[in-house]
Amino acid sequence: MPADVADLLVTGRGGRTPRGPAPSAEQIAWLRQLSDGWTVARLALEAGYSERAMYRLLRALYQKIGVSTRLEAVMLAYDKGWFEN
DSSP states (O other), rough: OOHHHHHEEEEHTTHHHHHHHHHHHHHHHHHHHHHHOHHHHHHHHHHTTTTHHHHHHHHHHHHTTOSSHHHHHHHHHHHHHHOOO
C-alpha cells in the first residue's frame, strides 16, 4: 500500500502538511467560529467582509495550512491545539 494512502486512512488528511506559518489569531478565531456552527455568511458579516471575500480568505487559509475542506481545517486546528488559548 502506498504511504500516502496509509496516511490518509490513519489520519483522514493524507500526506499534507502545513505549508506556511501557523494561522494568525484572527484566522484561528474564524476556524473556532466555524467549528461552533457559524455559517460563512455570518462569519463574513462579523468580520466585515463580503461573503464572497470570506470564501476566498478561507480558501487561502485552507491552502496555507495544507487542507482542502472546512472539516479538515477544524480537525487540524484541534490536533495542533490552536483552540487551546
